[in-house]
Amino acid sequence: MNTIAGIDLGTTFSALARLNGIGRPEIVPNSEGERITPSAVYFEEEEAGAIRVGLEAVNCRQLNPERAVRWIKRHMGDQDWKKDIDGRDWTPQEISSLILKKIKQDGSIESAINDVVISVPAHFDEARRKATMDAGTLAGLNVIGIINEPVAAALYYATTQAVKGRVLVYDLGGGTFDVTILDIDGQQMDIICNQGDHALGGVDFDKKIIELLEDAYRQEHDAELIENEQDRAKYEDEAEDVKKTLSRRNSVRKILYGSAGSARVEITREQYEKAIEPLIARTEILIEVALEEAKSKVSDIQKVLLVGGSTRMPMVRQKLAEKFGFEPEVAVNVDECVALGAAIHAGLTRMRENPKKVAAGIAAGLKEVRLKDVCNHSYGTICAPVDEETGQHVIRNSIILQKNTPLPCEATQTFYTMADGQTELQVSITQGEDEDPDFVNKIATEVFELPADRPANQPIHVQYSYDANQRMHCRFLDEGSGRTLEVEFCAGQGGQMTKTEIQQVAEELDSVKVQ
Amino acid sequence: MIWISVIACLLLAGLAAVWFSPLRGRLLQLFPAVRSCFSQAISVFDRLRFICHVEQFSDEAQPVRRDQFFRIQIAGRIPTEQDNVDTDVQIEVLDITEGQSNSHQVLSTDECYRDERTAEFRLIQHNGIVPDKNAVLARLVTVAHFPCHILRFAYRGRRKLLFCATVIETVSGKKLVSAQKIIEYVYCSDGYREVHGRRLEVLGACVELSALVLGQTPHSEDIRNMWSEWIQQKADMFVSADEAVKTAGTIQNRFAGVTMQHSSEIILAYGKNTDRFFAIELALQTAGFDGVVSKENLDKLFQASRLLEIQHDRFLSIAQKLLLSSGCQIEDPLQLLGITSDMDDDSFRKQLNEEYRKWNARVTHPDAQIRCQADQILTLIAEIRSQRLQSSS
Numbered sequence: 001m002n003t004i005a006g007i008d009l010g011t012t013f014s015a016l017a018r019l020n021g022i023g024r025p026e027i028v029p030n031s032e033g034e035r036i037t038p039s040a041v042y043f044e045e046e047e048a049g050a051i052r053v054g055l056e057a058v059n060c061r062q063l064n065p066e067r068a069v070r071w072i073k074r075h076m077g078d079q080d081w082k083k084d085i086d087g088r089d090w091t092p093q094e095i096s097s098l099i100l101k102k103i104k105q106d107g108s109i110e111s112a113i114n115d116v117v118i119s120v121p122a123h124f125d126e127a128r129r130k131a132t133m134d135a136g137t138l139a140g141l142n143v144i145g146i147i148n149e150p151v152a153a154a155l156y157y158a159t160t161q162a163v164k165g166r167v168l169v170y171d172l173g174g175g176t177f178d179v180t181i182l183d184i185d186g187q188q189m190d191i192i193c194n195q196g197d198h199a200l201g202g203v204d205f206d207k208k209i210i211e212l213l214e215d216a217y218r219q220e221h222d223a224e225l226i227e228n229e230q231d232r233a234k235y236e237d238e239a240e241d242v243k244k245t246l247s248r249r250n251s252v253r254k255i256l257y258g259s260a261g262s263a264r265v266e267i268t269r270e271q272y273e274k275a276i277e278p279l280i281a282r283t284e285i286l287i288e289v290a291l292e293e294a295k296s297k298v299s300d301i302q303k304v305l306l307v308g309g310s311t312r313m314p315m316v317r318q319k320l321a322e323k324f325g326f327e328p329e330v331a332v333n334v335d336e337c338v339a340l341g342a343a344i345h346a347g348l349t350r351m352r353e354n355p356k357k358v359a360a361g362i363a364a365g366l367k368e369v370r371l372k373d374v375c376n377h378s379y380g381t382i383c384a385p386v387d388e389e390t391g392q393h394v395i396r397n398s399i400i401l402q403k404n405t406p407l408p409c410e411a412t413q414t415f416y417t418m419a420d421g422q423t424e425l426q427v428s429i430t431q432g433e434d435e436d437p438d439f440v441n442k443i444a445t446e447v448f449e450l451p452a453d454r455p456a457n458q459p460i461h462v463q464y465s466y467d468a469n470q471r472m473h474c475r476f477l478d479e480g481s482g483r484t485l486e487v488e489f490c491a492g493q494g495g496q497m498t499k500t501e502i503q504q505v506a507e508e509l510d511s512v513k514v515q
Numbered sequence: 516m517i518w519i520s521v522i523a524c525l526l527l528a529g530l531a532a533v534w535f536s537p538l539r540g541r542l543l544q545l546f547p548a549v550r551s552c553f554s555q556a557i558s559v560f561d562r563l564r565f566i567c568h569v570e571q572f573s574d575e576a577q578p579v580r581r582d583q584f585f586r587i588q589i590a591g592r593i594p595t596e597q598d599n600v601d602t603d604v605q606i607e608v609l610d611i612t613e614g615q616s617n618s619h620q621v622l623s624t625d626e627c628y629r630d631e632r633t634a635e636f637r638l639i640q641h642n643g644i645v646p647d648k649n650a651v652l653a654r655l656v657t658v659a660h661f662p663c664h665i666l667r668f669a670y671r672g673r674r675k676l677l678f679c680a681t682v683i684e685t686v687s688g689k690k691l692v693s694a695q696k697i698i699e700y701v702y703c704s705d706g707y708r709e710v711h712g713r714r715l716e717v718l719g720a721c722v723e724l725s726a727l728v729l730g731q732t733p734h735s736e737d738i739r740n741m742w743s744e745w746i747q748q749k750a751d752m753f754v755s756a757d758e759a760v761k762t763a764g765t766i767q768n769r770f771a772g773v774t775m776q777h778s779s780e781i782i783l784a785y786g787k788n789t790d791r792f793f794a795i796e797l798a799l800q801t802a803g804f805d806g807v808v809s810k811e812n813l814d815k816l817f818q819a820s821r822l823l824e825i826q827h828d829r830f831l832s833i834a835q836k837l838l839l840s841s842g843c844q845i846e847d848p849l850q851l852l853g854i855t856s857d858m859d860d861d862s863f864r865k866q867l868n869e870e871y872r873k874w875n876a877r878v879t880h881p882d883a884q885i886r887c888q889a890d891q892i893l894t895l896i897a898e899i900r901s902q903r904l905q906s907s908s
Contacts, residue, residue, distance in 0.1 A: 078883075079881070080883060123875075123879070127879075128879065195872075196875075197875060197878075197893070199878065199890060277901045277905070278894065278900075278901050279897065280901075281898075281900045281901040281904075282871075282893065282894075282897040284900075285867065285868055285871045285896070285897065285900065286871070286875070288864065289868050289871060289872045289875075389788065389826070389829070390789045390792065391788055392788075392789055432876055432877075432880075433872075433873070433876040434873070434876060434877070436832070436836070438836075439876070439880060439885065440880075441879070441880065441881055
């Protein structure tokens with residue numbers, strides 16, 4: 001039987017966990033003996049074809065930042081982003097696949113890792129989820145599912161602690177922030193809502209440190225500290241160290257070496273906290289938005305669970321304690337709990353799909369766990385209702401399945417044809433919360449053929465359903481003729497790469513060796 | 516004179532002699548034959564003459580909507596200088612109800628049937644090759660048909676239309692032959708002259724409002740060009756490019772003494788319901804034309820939206836889309852985010868949360884520009900919040 005595993009593919013660090021014989025998840029250390037692996041890739045210049053991943057990549061980066069990639073998760077799903085290395089354009093999926101390949105390689109020493117669940121931020125859209133799954137496939141993994149990071153953390157938390165009540169998961173990682181509210185009763189978990197910010201995490205805090213260092217150097221020498229990419233790479237790493245130190249101490253002293261000479265600077269925690277205040281404000285806003293969506297008050301939250309390395313900052317803990325009136329929970333390892341939860345989810349998925357293939361010990365360990373998820377986004381369609389104020393038809397995105405609806409769910413709306421003799425209907429499936437169609441993502445577009453010679457205003461019933469496996473089914477029914485158009489896709493289907501393309505790239509990457 | 520009188524007398528005498536002789540019957544028998552020959556000669560000439568025929572018909576093939584169409588046919592000789600000349604047919608229509616010397620243009624609502632600049636109806640169809648320089652179309656041939664509803668006439672009512680079909684050489688554009696036909700047509704809508712005046716007045720008021728929001732004269736050439744283009748775009752085919760430029764140009768002269776209230780009243784009284792939104796969109800585009808919107812401009816925009824009776828939330832979403840999404844630098848973004856100075860901390864927080872929720876959903880948009888803008892606005896909202904809450908604590 002294959003090992004059941006979960007991977008936390010993080011912005012700054014990634015981790016692998018697998019289920020042991022009794023269904024308990026455990027972290028699999030990498031070949032360097034570390035429990036987490038930096039999500040960094042370095043393309044060796046002298047040794048053609050050699051690609052370093054992890055700590056070695058981070059160390060090499062300062063020498064030649066042009067050949068290194070960090071924080072690739074921030075670019076997942078971005079079709080325009082490419083990294084040119086020796087004339088080959090690497091996409092975010094391909095670079096992520098190198099990280100996953102290294103993780104798989106290191107984790108497969110005892111037993112082969114094939115079936116995995118990969119975690120993604122809760123607010124990731126279809127394109128980003130699909131890109132993450134593609135990365136896994138390119139790395140030679142069988143991605144059996146994806147799970148939202150805060151849900152994975154909560155899953156691990158609920159299975160290891162005795163918890164009951166409404167819990168808020170505060171997941172501030174290296175590059176993204178998620179907040180999830182859920183009800184836990186033993187091993188039964190009901191997700192209420194998710195909110196997230198795709199560009200808020202440790203990297204952004206590091207940037208603030210760099211700004212402070214640059215200001216200090218400018219004051220001393222009236223010159224710029226960072227003049228090239230090499231300098232930037234060096235100070236990005238330094239900033240990370242400073243940030244970590246400031247979580248333990250009140251000030252950090254550094255000697256900066258710039259073109260105008262050296263400068264001895266001191267960064268205090270107070271200075272740092274003032275600089276990051278707007279970033280922390282973003283997390284506070286999202287907590288309030290999530291509470292509004294969950295129709296909850298601050299007092300309804302019984303526990304706040306911290307996830308992600310950035311939650312080690314004292315300011316985060318202090319702000320949360322002020323807001324909720326109690327100290328946040330640090331019962332689980334903030335760097336590892338997502339991977340551990342993803343491994344549990346992989347086990348649950350395997351049991352749901354094919355219980356016979358799951359070892360008895362694992363099945364027994366997981367049989368009590370129940371997870372009820374929600375729609376991560378709103379899904380709708382483009383229509384042209386009459387504007388009440390102007391009396392004119394306006395193009396609008398009409399939401400059919402609301403965000404945070406518990407799964408499985410189903411909703412139907414009726415629309416009407418607009419023109420006499422209309423024989424075609426362009427149907428679009430959208431993802432997004434906006435009414436304005438310019439601000440939503442069209443995840444599928446189809447043409448629905450209608451019978452000819454009919455007057456306008458023919459009813460078309462649009463039914464969306466979403467099951468617990470995150471499989472979405474859209475059905476367009478023309479009431480008059482009984483004709484239907486059905487569109488079905490799974491979370492992570494569609495997107496930029498076709499199956500054939502994935503297969504081709506996977507074959508190409510198969511020969512690539514990561515170290 | 517004498518000789519003429521003599522000849523006339525002799526001719527009369529000769530005719531009298533024939534009339535009273537037996538030859539009279541035979542001559543009378545020959546007369547119809549002569550007349551028939553003469554009329555045959557005339558008909559041959561008629562067949563050679565180039566003619567145009569116009570008729571109205573309804574398309575029976577369309578069971579749902581039976582539109583009326585004009586069908587144009589031609590027949591007769593098409594004179595060319597050589598054999599095998601490729602030709603087109605140009606159809607023009609003129610409204611001559613008030614006489615040929617006082618004719619009106621006939622406009623078209625359909626881009627396929629109009630002059631781009633004047634919106635006048637004009638149709639050029641390929642006619643084919645004339646094989647022989649003496650070729651004659653013996654029967655009526657349909658060269659064009661088009662729906663009647665695309666035509667716009669100067670005034671409502673019974674109109675007398677002059678159709679002119681001209682055959683032209685495709686390569687050189689040289690006119691070969693032309694024919695006209697007059698028909699009557701009943702036009703049941705408001706004529707463009709009637710609509711035109713009202714429309715220009717409303718569009719002029721929209722531009723005035725934008726000028727007042729900007730609040731400075733003289734306005735740059737670029738802004739005036741934008742206004743001209745806007746007038747032409749919003750006026751559809753009723754206003755030519757020249758008229759649009761002229762209307763935009765007069766704003767400068769009309770500026771003194773005009774108030775936002777006055778312009779808004781014209782828009783509300785004579786404009787369509789959508790014109791209120793067109794007016795505010797133009798004002799927003801004008802205000803953000805240079806990439807910077809001052810606090811004073813923003814105040815005036817809010818004032819204009821109130822005068823145009825546009826709901827606050829609706830105005831905010833239009834303004835955010837046009838100003839924030841286009842990357843304009845806003846001197847006072849608080850207003851644009853729906854924050855007012857009299858808000859207490861709780862309302863302030865709620866309003867910012869609402870805006871944050873909206874923009875946060877846009878940060879994963881496929882369009883990089885929207886993503887980037889959404890990111891900037893999220894940062895802005897967070898800064899505003901931390902500043903305000905810090906100062907109040």
